[in-house]
Amino acid sequence: MTVWDRPEPPTRPAPLDRERIVAAAIALADEGGLEAVSLRKVAARLDAGPMRLYGYISTKEELFDLMVDEVHAEILPEERSGDWREALRTHGHRTRQATLRHEWLADLLGGRPTLGPNALAVGETTLAALDGLADLDTVMRAVETVGAYITGAIRREIANLRAERATGLSKHDWQRAHGPHLRRMLDTGRFPALSKAVYDGTEVDAEVSFATGLDWVLDAVAAKLTRPPA
Secondary structure, eight states, X not given: OOTTTSOOOOOOSSOOXXXXXXXXXXXXXXXXXXXXXXXXXXXXXXXXXXXXXTTTOSSHHHHHHHHHHHHHHHHSOSSOOSSHHHHHHHHHHHHHHHHHHSGGGGGTXXXXXXXXXXXXXXXXXXXXXXXXXXXXHHHHHHHHHHHHHHHHHHHHHHHHHHHHHHHSOOHHHHHHHHHHHHHHHHTTTSOHHHHHHHHHOOOOOHHHHHHHHHHHHHHHHHHHOOOOOO
């Protein structure tokens, strides 16, 4: 039985429910990451005894599942698009924006799917956007491919943000600090392709990089989507 199937206990002696528990856990995670979340800390924030929470949630993993599903409500589009590219593009950008608001989500993206109602609704919307454009296996691979890009790009961006905070160096500060070493290495002539990329490439911000990569992945998916014969 999943946490969504299990009924909640009575709210006595003080008002308590999964919604309040999850909201408190998300607040803790937003402040200090997943390592800041425990049933004991959530209980303290709610001014409740830790044992009371076990009536609503059995493990920390269940709590994480509920937190992820709650954030999926932010990813779910306000209305369905009739264009599959726009639907998947919107999904990618809304996932990125939600993760920038809740950085801990990057650590839980991917892997086994979340089975909560909001996550299922997101999955339904994504698959429905491609319905009828190709056979089911092709559609599934397309969704997996787009999802893999979204997850990988978001994790890279969050890793960079965390590195900035951990080191106190912005991206440009880090580049300046390591520039002399990189120039010495490139001047050896052993890395001509890297040298061209460093000196001649155009630098773009994370949002432009994400959007460009997503569009390229969607271009590749479009080449595989052919309407089945009538």
